Amino acid sequence: MSSINIIPIGSGSTGNCIYLEIGAYPLLIDMGIGYRRVRDVLQKHGRDLSDVKAIFLTHGHYDHVKAAPAIANHSACNIYCDESAMYPIRKIDENRRIVHKINETAEILPGLIVSSFSVPHDYVRTCGYTFTCQGRKVSLVTDCGQMSEDIISNLIGSDVVIIECNHDVEMLKKGPYPYLLQKRILSKFGHLSNDDCADTVLRLYQEGTKHFLLAHVSLINNTFEIAYQTVKDRTEGCDLDLYVCKDEGDDLLTY
Secondary structure (H helix, E strand, C coil): CCCEEEEEEECCCCCCEEEEEECCEEEEECCCCCHHHHHHHHHHCCCCHHHCCEEECCCCCHHHHCCHHHHHCCCCCEEEECHHHCHHHCCCCHHHEEECCCCCEEEEECCEEEEEEEECCCCCCEEEEEEEECCEEEEEECCCCCCCHHHHHHHCCCCEEEEECCECHHHHHHCCCCHHHHHHHHCCCCCCEHHHHHHHHHHHHHCCCCEEEEECCCCCCCCHHHHHHHHHHHCCCCCCEEEECCCCCCCCEEC
């Protein structure tokens, strides 16, 4: 069985980009980190941006697409996204754009099956992804206001799940954000809290998933330690592997 390799290059409001190798395919998810940073992190781990076979965008928010033109200029692969994410990347050669509609499953490359599914976030068409190849499955769901049975059904069966663990509810309520922004984040179209993330991790563990990456951790309304401990406490006694994405790009994770 082939290995899964993941490099969390960036995760959070400052910029998002995940490098994933599954089967024989190096992929990028989101392009919210500058080209030079992505290039340098990949080179540090013996990888090259020009080898990436496909790029996937979850949605069109700036922290997920701001580096798209620069990264695309150094990679010849296709970019897959919903139509609503096209505007921020309109300057990219149209021959390389392939719109990947939400709620579709397709064989993007030989043996690589990619499914996208709808995620509630800020009234913007946002999707999560599952990547399946050679009997291995990796799923990603971030920028998600509310977990649902439909989303969970897509995640079940994953070897690795990259999941949002955005905020501690009490830190958010007592923090510096204005009330309306707090209300948006706490809504079903906002971001997933530590508690909601922990509940989902426990459910997926019970369904067989053992490896989890906690992503999109707020630097204002959370800490890496609190995010980790909340999930750890909720899953006490479970033999699972937790990793917190810290925007450093230092780690090459192998599963």
